[in-house]
Amino acid sequence: MSSRIAVFGTGYLGATHAACMAELGHDVVGVDVDAAKISKLEAGEVPFYEPGLEEVLKRNLSSGRLRFTSSYKDAAEHADVHFIGVGTPQKKGEYAADLTYVDAVVEQLAPLLTKPAVIYGKSTVPVGTAQRLGELARRLAPVGDEVEVAWNPEFLREGYAVEDTLHPDRLVLGVDPKRPGRAESVAREVYAQLLDEEIPFLVTDLPTAELVKTAANAFLATKISFINAMAEVCDAAGADVTVLADAIGRDARIGRRFLNAGIGFGGGCLPKDIRAFMARAGELGADQALTFLREVDNINMRRRTQMVEHVREAVGGSLLGTRVAVLGAAFKPDSDDVRDSPALNVAGQIQLQGAAVTVYDPRAIENSRALFPTLNYATSAIEACVGADVVLVLTEWKEFREIEPDLLAKHVRERRVLDGRNCLNPVRWRTAGWDYRGVGRP
Numbered sequence: 001m002s003s004r005i006a007v008f009g010t011g012y013l014g015a016t017h018a019a020c021m022a023e024l025g026h027d028v029v030g031v032d033v034d035a036a037k038i039s040k041l042e043a044g045e046v047p048f049y050e051p052g053l054e055e056v057l058k059r060n061l062s063s064g065r066l067r068f069t070s071s072y073k074d075a076a077e078h079a080d081v082h083f084i085g086v087g088t089p090q091k092k093g094e095y096a097a098d099l100t101y102v103d104a105v106v107e108q109l110a111p112l113l114t115k116p117a118v119i120y121g122k123s124t125v126p127v128g129t130a131q132r133l134g135e136l137a138r139r140l141a142p143v144g145d146e147v148e149v150a151w152n153p154e155f156l157r158e159g160y161a162v163e164d165t166l167h168p169d170r171l172v173l174g175v176d177p178k179r180p181g182r183a184e185s186v187a188r189e190v191y192a193q194l195l196d197e198e199i200p201f202l203v204t205d206l207p208t209a210e211l212v213k214t215a216a217n218a219f220l221a222t223k224i225s226f227i228n229a230m231a232e233v234c235d236a237a238g239a240d241v242t243v244l245a246d247a248i249g250r251d252a253r254i255g256r257r258f259l260n261a262g263i264g265f266g267g268g269c270l271p272k273d274i275r276a277f278m279a280r281a282g283e284l285g286a287d288q289a290l291t292f293l294r295e296v297d298n299i300n301m302r303r304r305t306q307m308v309e310h311v312r313e314a315v316g317g318s319l320l321g322t323r324v325a326v327l328g329a330a331f332k333p334d335s336d337d338v339r340d341s342p343a344l345n346v347a348g349q350i351q352l353q354g355a356a357v358t359v360y361d362p363r364a365i366e367n368s369r370a371l372f373p374t375l376n377y378a379t380s381a382i383e384a385c386v387g388a389d390v391v392l393v394l395t396e397w398k399e400f401r402e403i404e405p406d407l408l409a410k411h412v413r414e415r416r417v418l419d420g421r422n423c424l425n426p427v428r429w430r431t432a433g434w435d436y437r438g439v440g441r442p
């Protein structure tokens with residue numbers, strides 16, 4: 001059965017969700033206040049790089065199941081199922097999440113609700129938000145108690161957004177047990193195709209659903225910082241963190257995924273989510289429980305400064321007047337996202353220490369230039385490396401893993417490579433005469 005759906009926010013989360021809900025056969029309208037984004041999406045263009053999304057978008061635009069609007073009135077008339085997929089960035093100068101955009105959706109939408117509706121929040125929010133938004137929506141909506149707010153956190157990874165939306169590991173739905181309503185049955189209709197595939201569907205109360213998401217991200221961040229802490233010890237002891245990760249990862253209780261040491265995690269989620277989690281725990285009087293996340297954050301940020309130090313040592317003690325090639329700017333491969341990107345952060349720090357830095361990334365140049373206009377940008381990996389005293393690989397794009405060390409050697413001044421993601425084959429590079437240095441490996 002097809003549902004009439006509105007999705008608020010057309011960023012990584014919202015645009016993907018809207019397109020994928022149409023793909024499931026629903027009648028969907030995507031809503032955004034940003035007119036430029038809307039017109040791009042209407043033309044079948046995804047405003048960011050996400051493999052596979054454009055096909056889904058185009059297919060569903062032409063089938064007529066998907067359209068976009070900037071009108072809340074249009075959305076309220078169209079849909080009885082609403083998803084909130086707007087951003088919750090870190091507040092300036094604070095750890096807490098900025099809920100302005102999430103609040104604004106409910107403040108604008110609820111007064112237009114003249115028929116029963118369910119609003120599902122998907123954005124990552126501090127625990128307690130769903131309860132508060134439920135009260136707000138019921139107070140503002142002409143239908144009053146006939147509007148329900150439930151929480152349906154999203155776990156999608158950039159680069160795999162379509163796959164993660166259509167075939168997630170699990171679906172989580174938080175409902176208010178004191179207000180039994182239609183939220184669960186409507187969600188079962190919306191996700192019927194996924195439930196047929198026997199994807200686990202966990203129904204919880206509102207605070208648990210909100211916390212599932214924050215806890216998952218806190219765990220992932222901790223796992224990465226754990227292996228990065230081991231990399232520091234490996235560096236000091238002359239051990240190899242990649243082999244260590246392979247060996248401990250064989251233990252099914254530990255698992256090998258998310259144990260790649262390097263310059264650490266970045267992006268629009270993990271860094272700000274662990275900070276918002278600490279801030280919220282503090283408000284709840286449970287700050288002690290999360291003090292370890294401060295250390296997770298510290299280990300992660302230290303990766304960046306240590307990388308800069310390694311580069312400085314590699315070029316003989318001073319970066320002044322050196323030429324540094326940086327391969328990779330996106331916070332991870334298969335993405336054009338540079339939000340809190342470790343790669344770009346390292347590039348910026350090195351430039352501030354007096355080096356001439358040239359950056360190349362297969363997808364993220366445009367976004368990088370907007371954030372760091374004073375770095376030099378190249379149009380290919382080779383161009384970035386011309387005359388370089390040292391080459392840094394900071395995002396593990398496939399293209400960089402496959403670079404021919406012999407070929408690159410012809411363009412650089414010194415055969416010196418620092419692999420900030422342990423993604424190159426040290427034997428290959430050393431055989432080609434390069435001074436190779438990875439992270440946490442001899």
Ligand code: UDX
Pocket residue numbers: 154155156157158159217220224257258259260261262263264265266267268269270331332
């Ligand atoms: C993350 C969560 O994985 C996802 O479930 C949630 O919905 C949003 O946040 P995403 O930000 O897309 O997704 O990126 P992810 O693939 O998790 O990578 C995050 C960062 O960790 C990247 O900078 C990546 O380079 C880094 N990372 C990841 C490591 O440094 N080592 C690893 O082993 C894995």
